[in-house]
Amino acid sequence: MSRLQAEHLYKVFGRRPDEAVRRLESGSGRDELRADGTTAAVIDASFSVEPGQIFVVMGLSGSGKSTLLRMLNGLLEPTAGRVLFDGQDLTALSARGLRDVRANKISMVFQHFALFPQRSVLENAAYGLEVQGVARPERERRATEALELVGLAGWEGSWPDELSGGMQQRVGLARALATDADLLLMDESFSALDPLIRRDMQDQLLELQKRLKKTIVFITHDLNEAMRLGDRIAVMRDGRIVQLGTAEDILVRPANDYVASFIQDVDRSRVLTAATVMTEPQSGGEADACGCETVTPDTLVADVCAVSARVPHPVAVKDASGGVVGVVPQSRLIGFVGDEPGEPVPCDSPVRLPERKQVSARA
Numbered sequence: 001m002s003r004l005q006a007e008h009l010y011k012v013f014g015r016r017p018d019e020a021v022r023r024l025e026s027g028s029g030r031d032e033l034r035a036d037g038t039t040a041a042v043i044d045a046s047f048s049v050e051p052g053q054i055f056v057v058m059g060l061s062g063s064g065k066s067t068l069l070r071m072l073n074g075l076l077e078p079t080a081g082r083v084l085f086d087g088q089d090l091t092a093l094s095a096r097g098l099r100d101v102r103a104n105k106i107s108m109v110f111q112h113f114a115l116f117p118q119r120s121v122l123e124n125a126a127y128g129l130e131v132q133g134v135a136r137p138e139r140e141r142r143a144t145e146a147l148e149l150v151g152l153a154g155w156e157g158s159w160p161d162e163l164s165g166g167m168q169q170r171v172g173l174a175r176a177l178a179t180d181a182d183l184l185l186m187d188e189s190f191s192a193l194d195p196l197i198r199r200d201m202q203d204q205l206l207e208l209q210k211r212l213k214k215t216i217v218f219i220t221h222d223l224n225e226a227m228r229l230g231d232r233i234a235v236m237r238d239g240r241i242v243q244l245g246t247a248e249d250i251l252v253r254p255a256n257d258y259v260a261s262f263i264q265d266v267d268r269s270r271v272l273t274a275a276t277v278m279t280e281p282q283s284g285g286e287a288d289a290c291g292c293e294t295v296t297p298d299t300l301v302a303d304v305c306a307v308s309a310r311v312p313h314p315v316a317v318k319d320a321s322g323g324v325v326g327v328v329p330q331s332r333l334i335g336f337v338g339d340e341p342g343e344p345v346p347c348d349s350p351v352r353l354p355e356r357k358q359v360s361a362r363a
């Protein structure tokens with residue numbers, strides 16, 4: 001069962017929202033409604049998030065990301081549609097039932113760290129557990145563990161203003177992890193950080209995720225961040241999800257001109273993998289017969305290029321059991337960099353070079 005499902009979610013702000021949904025369903029656009037003073041923030045959003053997945057919602061400012069996220073944790077009631085969490089319809093829960101789910105099963109990590117300045121790092125990390133009513137010794141033990149997970153062991157007694165931005169965000173992450181919630185909702189969590197620290201946090205999240213296997217919905221306006229983090233990505237525009245897929249789907253098969261224009265500046269060699277460029281291994285070929293360097297299907301194309309420069313023949317792609325599942329000839333890599341999917345064409349008028357005179361070694 002999916003951990004989280006959104007079924008035909010709509011959120012309309014303003015007058016007569018139900019009528020607005022009917023108009024949207026019968027083809028009216030967001031701009032038509034806006035002319036009447038109504039904002040369609042989210043229009044017909046459907047998707048599911050599997051346990052252990054990082055699901056990224058990416059879009060420009062005003063595209064509806066935060067509104068969507070707030071419907072996923074029940075902070076906002078959808079105008080139409082349902083949110084199912086482990087099969088349970090959040091939209092049908094009582095206020096109390098919803099509070100329980102939010103306190104115990106869902107954690108939020110915000111862009112602005114939302115730390116209490118007059119509480120220690122440990123108390124901040126334990127805050128979610130305090131809300132759950134967990135006794136002090138137990139919550140301090142779990143908060144200490146969570147701080148260790150995010151690399152902040154030893155900082156428990158410090159105050160938030162003694163920490164850098166990146167460290168403060170890690171306290172926010174520790175707070176979310178300490179509650180043992182199954183679902184983490186991260187709203188532009190790394191957007192306020194400097195680029196290098198941001199990258200560091202992305203790496204750390206991916207590293208933690210390998211161990212913890214949480215289900216994460218991550219909101220961002222940054223396509224590169226979406227591509228680095230997302231197992232699946234929903235691209236939003238003007239309230240609608242315009243494409244839903246893996247980073248590879250979006251890069252290789254953009255759904256429309258809007259998505260295509262978005263991906264123009266993405267360095268594809270740092271997103272796409274050997275699996276996208278490899279060809280069938282030829283039986284009896286060199287790739288599986290030698291001890292040269294090899295790659296795995298998920299090696300980034302940029303790294304395959306580096307290996308290819310060191311290996312005198314197509315690079316072998318091996319799976320976890322060591323079997324060759326494909327090869328990457330250098331011409332494929334050059335074609336990839338130059339965005340040329342075709343094979344080399346034979347030369348139609350080879351130029352004959354004059355034969356070189358043999359130069360005697362003794363001369």
Ligand SMILES: Nc1ncnc2c1ncn2[C@@H]1O[C@H](COP(=O)(O)OP(=O)(O)OP(=O)(O)O)[C@@H](O)[C@H]1O
Nearest residue numbers: 013039041059060061062063064065066067068221
């Ligand atoms: N409470 C509200 N009342 C009226 N309109 C709202 C409300 N909340 C959001 N909106 C409108 O809904 C649309 C989507 O807003 P939302 O904040 O969800 O977008 P976003 O993609 O998260 O943008 P940002 O990245 O700037 O936060 C915007 O046009 C916004 O002005």
